[in-house]
Amino acid sequence: xxxxxxxxxxxxxxxxxxxxxxxxxxxxxxxxxxxxxxxxxxxxxxxxxxxxxxxxxxxxxxxxxxxxxxxxxxxxxxxxxxxxxxxxxxxxxxxxxxxxxxxxxxxxxxxxxxxxxxxxxxxxxxxxxxxxxxxxxxxx
Amino acid sequence: xxxxxxxxxxxxxxxxxxxxxxxxxxxxxxxxxxxxxxxxxxxxxxxxxxxxxxxxxxxxxxxxxxxxxxxxxxxxxxxxxxxxxxxxxxxxxxxxxxxxxxxxxxxxxxxxxxxxxxxxxxxxxxxxxxxxxxxxxxxxxxxxxxxxxxxxxxxxxxxxxxxxxxxxxxxxxxxxxxxxxxxxxxxxxxxxxxxxxxxxxxxxxxxxxxxxxxxxxxxxxxxxxxxxxxxxxxxxxxxxxxxxxxxxxxxxxxxxxxxxxxxxxxxxxxxxxxxxxxxxxxxxxxxxxxxxxxxxxxxxxxxxxxxxxxxxxxxxxxxxxxxxxxxxxxxxxxxxxxxxxxxxxxxxxxxxxxxxxxxxxxxxxxxxxxxxxxxxxxxxxxxxxxxxxxxxxxxxxxxxxxxxxxxxxxxxxxxxxxxxxxxxxxxxxxxxxxxxxxxxxxxxxxxxxxxxxxxxxxxxxxxxxxxxxxxxxxxxxxxxxxxxxxxxxxxxxxxxxxxxxxxxxxxxxxxxxxxxxxxxxxxxxxx
Numbered sequence: 001x002x003x004x005x006x007x008x009x010x011x012x013x014x015x016x017x018x019x020x021x022x023x024x025x026x027x028x029x030x031x032x033x034x035x036x037x038x039x040x041x042x043x044x045x046x047x048x049x050x051x052x053x054x055x056x057x058x059x060x061x062x063x064x065x066x067x068x069x070x071x072x073x074x075x076x077x078x079x080x081x082x083x084x085x086x087x088x089x090x091x092x093x094x095x096x097x098x099x100x101x102x103x104x105x106x107x108x109x110x111x112x113x114x115x116x117x118x119x120x121x122x123x124x125x126x127x128x129x130x131x132x133x134x135x136x137x138x139x140x
Numbered sequence: 141x142x143x144x145x146x147x148x149x150x151x152x153x154x155x156x157x158x159x160x161x162x163x164x165x166x167x168x169x170x171x172x173x174x175x176x177x178x179x180x181x182x183x184x185x186x187x188x189x190x191x192x193x194x195x196x197x198x199x200x201x202x203x204x205x206x207x208x209x210x211x212x213x214x215x216x217x218x219x220x221x222x223x224x225x226x227x228x229x230x231x232x233x234x235x236x237x238x239x240x241x242x243x244x245x246x247x248x249x250x251x252x253x254x255x256x257x258x259x260x261x262x263x264x265x266x267x268x269x270x271x272x273x274x275x276x277x278x279x280x281x282x283x284x285x286x287x288x289x290x291x292x293x294x295x296x297x298x299x300x301x302x303x304x305x306x307x308x309x310x311x312x313x314x315x316x317x318x319x320x321x322x323x324x325x326x327x328x329x330x331x332x333x334x335x336x337x338x339x340x341x342x343x344x345x346x347x348x349x350x351x352x353x354x355x356x357x358x359x360x361x362x363x364x365x366x367x368x369x370x371x372x373x374x375x376x377x378x379x380x381x382x383x384x385x386x387x388x389x390x391x392x393x394x395x396x397x398x399x400x401x402x403x404x405x406x407x408x409x410x411x412x413x414x415x416x417x418x419x420x421x422x423x424x425x426x427x428x429x430x431x432x433x434x435x436x437x438x439x440x441x442x443x444x445x446x447x448x449x450x451x452x453x454x455x456x457x458x459x460x461x462x463x464x465x466x467x468x469x470x471x472x473x474x475x476x477x478x479x480x481x482x483x484x485x486x487x488x489x490x491x492x493x494x495x496x497x498x499x500x501x502x503x504x505x506x507x508x509x510x511x512x513x514x515x516x517x518x519x520x521x522x523x524x525x526x527x528x529x530x531x532x533x534x535x536x537x538x539x540x541x542x543x544x545x546x547x548x549x550x551x552x553x554x555x556x557x558x559x560x561x562x563x564x565x566x567x568x569x570x571x572x573x574x575x576x577x578x579x580x581x582x583x584x585x586x587x588x589x590x591x592x593x594x595x596x597x598x599x600x601x602x603x604x605x606x607x608x609x610x611x612x613x614x615x616x617x618x619x620x621x622x623x624x625x626x627x628x629x630x631x632x633x634x635x636x637x638x639x640x641x642x643x644x645x646x647x648x649x650x651x652x653x654x655x656x657x658x659x660x661x662x663x664x665x666x667x
Contacts, residue, residue, distance in 0.1 A: 013443055018517050021480070024446060030476065031468040035455025041358055043377040045217070073365035074373035075358065102165060102206040106213050109380040110358050112350075112452045115388060116199035119166055128460060130395040135197040137173065138166040 006037060006068040006079040036126040038113030040078040045107045047095060051086060052076050054094050075109055083113075083125040169201040173271070186263045188337040189402050194269045196396040198276035199388040207279055211286060211382075218290070218378045222297060222371065231370045232302030237500075237641040239367035242433030243298060244307040244499040245320070245425075246360065247372075251291035253328035253348070257284040260332040260344045264393075267337035273396060276389045283382040294375050306629045306636045307498045313626040314636065318496030319609055320425070322562040326606070327421045331414070334603070338393060343414040345390025351415075351453040352422045353383045359444050360426075366436040391457070398464050408467045411458075415469040416592040419449070420561040423475065424572070427483025428490065431512075432504065440515040445479040471592045474573035482572030484516065484523050489555060489564050491530075492544040495622060495653055496609065497637040503527050503536070522571060536640040538652040543639070545658065554663040557608035559586040560593030578667055585664040613660040619653035621660070 005011065012023045023029065042048045052069055056078070061067075066081040078084060092099035101117045108115075108122070115124040119138055129135050143151075163171075226232075235243075258281055265277040298308040315321040331343040357380045361373035397403045427441035438444075450472075458466055469475070487501075494501050504512060504527060512519040530547060534540025548555060553568045556576060567576040567589075574589035581601055588594040597604050613621050622628065627636055633649045 008447075013447065017514060020443070020515075021517065024442065024476065024480065029450075030473040032450070032454030032459045032472065034459035034462055035451065036460075037452075037456060039452055039456070041354075041380070043381060072362050074361045074377050100165070102210050103213075105200065105381070106210050106217075107381060108384055109377045110354055111384040111387060112354070112456045114199070114391065115384055117166070117201055119164075126456065126460065128464075129199065130197060130392060131398060131464060135199060137170045138164075138201075 004066065004068045006066055006081065008068070008070045008072070008077060008079075037079055037081050038084060038124045038126055039111070040084055040108070040113075040115075040124050041110035042076040042078065043107040043109045044074055044076065047091070047099065047103070048076065048107045050095060051091050051104075052078075055086065055091060056084075059090075081126075083123060083127075085124075086122045088120040088122065165203050165206045166201050168203050168205075172203065184267045184337070186267045186337045188267055188339075189406060190336075190338045190397040191400045191402065192268050192270070192273070192338070192393070192396040193399065196268070196270035196273040196392050198272040199392065200276075200385055202275060202279050202385075207282070211282075214378050214381060215286075218374055221374045222293075226370055226374065227301060230301075232298060232300075235298075235302060235369040235371070236367040236435045237303065237643070238433055238435050238502055239364065239369055240298065240303055241307070241499040241501070241641060242429045243294070243364075243369065243372060244311060245429055245433075246356075247291050247294040247298075247308075248311040248498075249324045249328065250356065251288055251295070252324060253332070254284050254287035254291055256329045256332045257344055258288065260284075260340050261389075263333065263337055264341055264389075268396070270396065273389075273392055276385065276392065280382075280386050280389055283386070287379050287382070290375050290379055294371065297371055304500070307500075311498045314498040316612070317609070317622060317625045317627050318493060318498075319557060319562060319564045320490070320497065322606055322608065323421045323425070326560070326562050327418050330603075331417050336410075338397060339410050339414065341390055341393040342410050343417060345386050345393060346411070346457070347414045347418045349383050350387040350390055350457055351449055352418055352426075353380065354448040354453070355426055355444050356422065357383065359438075359448060360430070362438050363430050363434055366438050367434050394461065394466075404465055407465070408470075411466065412469045412471055412592070413596055416471040416475070416590075417561070417596075419471075419475045419478065420558075420590070420593065421563060423478045424482035424486040424563065427479070428487045431483060432487045432501070437508075437511055441483055442480045442516075449479070450476065474590060474592070477573040480516065480572075481570070482574070484512075484519065485565065485570040485572045485574070486563070488523060488526065488569060489566060491527075491639065492548055492555070493564070494637050494639045495543065495618060495635060495648070496627070498627065499636075500638040500641050502641050503531055503639075518571075522569075536642070536645060538646050538648045541655060543653075543656060543658070546656070554666070556587040556589070556663055557610065558589040558593055559606075559608075560588065560597050560604050562606060562608065563589070565589045578664070585667060587664055587667075610660060610662040610664075614662045616660050617654070618656070618658040618660065619650045622653065623650055 012020060015023060057069055064080050068079050070077045086104060088099055088101045088104050101120050101122055104122055111124050113124045113126055114129040116129055116135060118136055127133055261277050261280040261284060265274050268274050268277060295308045299305040332340055357376045361376050364372035430441050491501050509520060509524050530544045533542045535542055535544055553566050555564050555566050557564050565574045577588045577594055579586045628634060628650060629636055634647045638647055
C-alpha cells in the first residue's frame with residue numbers, strides 16, 4: 001500500500017466508523033471539490049500486466065511520481081495527478097508484437113478524466129479537452 | 141482514345157504521390173473528416189432545447205474496421221474464458237450462494253439498462269449535428285447491443301452452469317409483482333429515453349455511465365471475485381471497456397452545448413435532476429446488493445460511493461467543469477445521507493416484502509451484524525434489533541406463519557412508494573434522506589419521499605403515472621398475485637423468492653403464503 005495521496009485507501013478512506021462519518025458528513029464535504037486527478041481502470045490481461053509492470057511502473061515510473069497503481073482483483077486501478085499517457089509503439093516493442101492504440105483500448109475498462117487517442121498514443125488528462133484545449137487530428 | 145480531365149488529374153496526382161501501400165486507422169479517420177458531411181441543417185425527430193454545436197469531436201477516432209476488430213477480440217477473450225477454463229473448473233458452483241442471488245438482480249437489471257441505451261443513443265445520433273459526435277453515438281449504439289447480449293449471457297450461464305437457476309432464467313416474467321423492477325425502469329428506461337435528447341444524454345452518459353457504471357460494473361467485480369464469482373468480472377470488465385467511450389460521448393454532449401445560451405438557463409437543473417434520478421435508485425440498491433448480498437465484504441458501500449461518486453465523478457468530472465458554470469448538484473447533501481443509510485432502509489423493506497421478489501435474501505449473521513455496527517455506528521440499535529426479533533419469530537421457516545411484512549402492519553409502520561422514483565420507503569423507520577409528503581392530483585393521492593422528486597413531479601406530473609403495487613393489487617391476496625404473475629418455480633408451487641439461502645432449509649410455497657391471508661391495501665387510503 002502506497003502512502004501517496006492518490007492511493008486507494010488514502011485520506012478519508014483510511015478512517016473507519018465514527019471518524020469516517022464525521023468527515024464524510026462535515027459541512028465542507030457537502031459540495032464537490034474540483035480535482036486535477038485522473039483515474040484509469042485496466043482489465044488484467046497479458047498485455048496490460050506487462051504495460052503496467054514494464055512501462056508504467058518500470059521505464060516510465062519517473063514521468064509522473066504521483067501515479068499509483070493498485071491490484072483490485074480483476075483489474076488494475078490507476079490514479080495520478082495531471083495525466084497518464086501510454087505510447088503503444090513503445091508497448092509494441094516490449095510486447096514483441098503488433099500492438100496499436102486500438103489493441104490497447106481492448107482492455108481499458110474505465111476512465112475518469114478526458115481520455116483520447118492521437119496516433120499511437122493514449123492519453124487521459126485532467127484538462128478539459130474540447131473546452132480548454134482543442135482535440136487534434138493526426139497531422140499529415 | 142481521349143482521356144477526360146478528371147482522369148488526367150488523377151493520373152498526374154498519382155505520378156507525384158504514389159498510392160499508399162498501407163495507411164493507419166487514424167489517417168483513415170482524418171481522411172473521412174474531409175468528406176465534411178453537412179448536418180448543420182439536420183432535422184431531428186428528437187429535438188432538444190439546447191443547440192448542439194456542429195464541430196464537436198469524438199475522442200477515440202474510431203473507424204468501423206478498428207471498432208469491429210476491437211470488439212471481436214473482446215468477445216473472443218470473454219467467451220474463451222467462460223466456455224473453456226471457467227466451465228472446466230465448475231466456476232458457476234463455486235460462487236457463494238448469497239452472491240449467486242445478487243447476480244440475479246444485477247445482471248437482469250443491467251440488461252434492461254443496456255437495452256434502453258440502444259434506443260437512447262440511436263436518438264442522440266439523430267439529434268446531434270456534428271459528424272464526429274454522430275460517429276461516437278453510433279459506435280455506442282452498437283456497444284449497447286453487445287452489452288444487452290452479454291448481460292443475457294451472464295444469466296444464461298448462471299442458469300446452465302450454476303446453482304439455483306430460478307430467477308436467473310426469465311426473471312422478467314416476475315417484473316410486475318414487486319417494487320424493484322419499477323424503480324429500475326424509472327432510471328434505466330424512462331431516464332434514458334424520455335424527454336429532451338440532451339437531458340437523456342445527461343441521464344445516460346454523464347451521470348449513469350460516467351458516475352454509476354463505476355460502482356455497478358467495475359467495483360462489483362471486486363465483490364464478485366471476493367465471493368467466488370469469476371464469471372461476472374470476466375464479462376463486466378469487458379462491458380466496461382466500451383463505457384469509457386460512452387463517458388466521453390456524455391462529456392462531448394456538454395462540450396457541444398457549452399457555448400449555447402440555453403446551457404446557462406437549464407444545464408444545472410437538468411444535471412441535478414439526472415443525478416438525483418440515478419442516485420435515488422442506484423445508491424440504495426447497489427449498497428444493498430453489495431453488503432447484504434455477499435458473504436465476504438470488500439469495504440463499506442459508503443466508501444465505494446464516496447470514492448467513485450463523490451470524489452472522482454464529483455471532483456474530476458463536475459468539479460472541473462465549474463469554470464464553465466456547472467455547479468455541484470444541489471441534491472448532493474441528501475444523496476450523501478442516502479449513501480450512508482438508504483441501503484439499510486431498503487434491505488429492511490426488501491426483506492419484509494421478500495415474497496414479491498425473484499431472488500433469495502438472507503438476514504445478516506451475527507458476524508455480519510458486527511461488521512455493520514463497526515462501519516455504520518448506530519446500525520444495531522436501529523436495524524439489528526429488528527432482525528433479531530424477526531429471526532426469533534422464525535421468519536425463515538414456512539412453519540412459523542410469519543413474514544416480516546406482518547411486523548410492519550402490527551407495529552403500524554406503513555410502507556409507501558415514492559411516485560417519482562418508485563422506491564418504497566417507511567417514514568417511521570428510515571434513516572436516509574426520506575420523509576413523507578403527499579399531493580392529491582386528478583383524484584389520486586401521490587406520495588413522495590424527497591424534495592427533489594417532488595419538485596420534478598410538480599413540473600411534469602403527467603410523466604409519473606406508473607401504478608405502484610399497492611394501487612395495482614389493492615384487495616387481492618398475496619399468493620394469488622404471486623401465482624398469477626409467475627413468481628413460482630417449475631414445480632408450480634414453490635416460490636422463486638425465499639427468505640434464506642440455506643440449501644437444507646425448507647422452501648416456502650404458495651400454500652404457506654396463502655395461510656398468512658395477506659391482502660394488499662393501499663396505505664395512502666388512511667392518509
